[in-house]
Amino acid sequence: MKLSYARLKTGGYLLAFFLLFGILVTVASSTAQAQYRRYDRRNDNYGEWSRRNALQVARQQGYSYGMNVGAADAQRGQSFNPQRSRYYRSGSAGYSSSYGNRGVYRQVFRDAFIQGYRDGFQRYAYRRDRFRRW
16 A cells, blocks of 8 residues: 555656646747747848948949049040949949848949949049140
């Protein structure tokens, strides 16, 4: 009798232990999932910020490349033609996949490239013409 009562008591303790263990695992799992969702949200916000920042990067890169190419073309005495540049044709200098849609990046880059090309070309074409007059 004592042996079967001891078995029942031990079985009860084991059952209680595994029940508590199951509850703890469930609670820990739901806490981890909530933290993962928060982390996911943070990543989404970072991704959104990165995509918004991509337009600024595209403008800066496009203008910079355009300014340099336009100035070089004017110094060499070439005609005004921003589409001649390989940077304009590719439109993806400085692009990263984290920026999102490559087509949007290209459009912003090309618009800024033309503006930079115009500024660079005019600056050096004016200097070149000015020195020819003397």
